[in-house]
Amino acid sequence: MSSRRYARLALPDPTWVELIGGSAHVLSRAPWLGGAPTGQILEGYDEAGRGDRPRLAPVEPRKILCVGRNYKAHAKELGNEVPAEPMLFYKPTTALLDPGGTVMLPPGSISSRVEHEAELTLVIGNRLRRAGEDEARAAIFGLTLACDVTARDLQKKDGQWWRAKGMDTFCPVGPVIVTGLDPHALSISCRVRGETRQSGRTSDMIFSAARVLSYVSETITLEPGDIVLTGTPEGVGPLADGDTLEVEVPEIGVLAVSVGA
Template sequence: MRLARVRVHHDGTEHYAAVVAAPTGPGGPDGIEYVLLERNPFDGSAEPLRQPDGPRIPARSVTLLSPVPDSAKAVGIGRNYAGTVDGPGDSPLFLKPSTSLLAHGEPIVQPAFSDEIGFEAELAVVIGRTCSRVPHGSAQEYVLGYTCANDVTARDAQRSDGQWTRAKGFDTSCPIGPWIVTGIDVADLGITARRNGVVVQHGRTSQMLLEIAGLIERVSAAMTLNPGDVLLTGTPVGAGGLSVGDEIEVEIESVGRLANRVVAIR
């Protein structure tokens, strides 16, 4: 199932919805429509979500929001792909606050303190239930699904500060979406970044050094993860720079395509 969070135009209300194919002709971008869910997928329930059968809403009638709650945090891991470091012991964890999260189509705002921002295409894990100190073998029980992410980073601040709070956590530095996909095998998916339509990064999730269950175990040993929290799983070799005006796309096989344009701060 593909799960989205949308704002309905006619009344301004926000809902979680299943993404479905338009039955006849294009219903909007990518020929999709939305069916509102009967419950919030982040209500903490262990019950599986069921495909809704309510009225279909065309894509042109909604605005696509970040697929996780506004309060969600993102936890990232650095240097977690073959070719980026010697081993997972050298892979640091970092936080991106809720204010960094950005929906598909919204602008990445280059911060005033940086002249050098860059993209990192990543698979993101979305947590479905509150968890702490999760053993490796139970990790998948807390996963709701997966989405695309772009760990936008201020490289100059990353070098100068000695730690990554400003570099990784500035507003709009964590585009995710366009939706969450449940029930898929993510062990070997292609990850591609395109800058202005040109492929600039490509790798596969099978190149991860610390796999998803190990990442959940490691992060949850340090902090409680809440429903909607996002784990960024690292980026393959090839991350690069961005300039104002660039459009950066992250596409992950079986998940979707996330696109955002870079703008200057006003």
């Protein structure tokens, strides 16, 4: 299956574009909603959507769902058991952060241990409710990247994860959406200040993308544009004020943000 690449730009209003051969072709609406070319073409945009207009997160979800402990080595490094079923949690949409944005660390009185978790992310193209795995697989519009930023001390303290993982800016997403990729045949890495901290293969997921979506849809309806973060490989570690943070899947690109306080 051939791949297509989509970005979201500030023109100045948020606008979806398809990236083709150095140009950004403006769409009438989100591509998973059947957005068609308007005829407006912007020149000078690379395959990551970089050009003379600011890039935005290439999604506008109603729901951000996440899978915890979906790589055995990551569960082990945190001293947790491997789950028998997908372990799910939410992030609020206010946690979204655009490519090139800044992850804002909370005051030390709230959390003193914020960590990175690089994650392949599914963008939903069709409504899913009580779907089997084949239907769920077909509902994946495309793939993008995210970082599940986590206040690890709050995660351990609270039991519930909403504070630890749901703070403003704790969900960078981007830089683009790519269609036609196998979600289980990719390498994923995370760098902090240029140093590789995480390096894994999506084939090591405990629960496949189709299994996760089918499981979610048993109880929660997924809608077009929703996103699902699929878990992180081992190597999570702390973030500090002034850090640069990069998540990379070569076939998708690099999601780069900074860290501030």
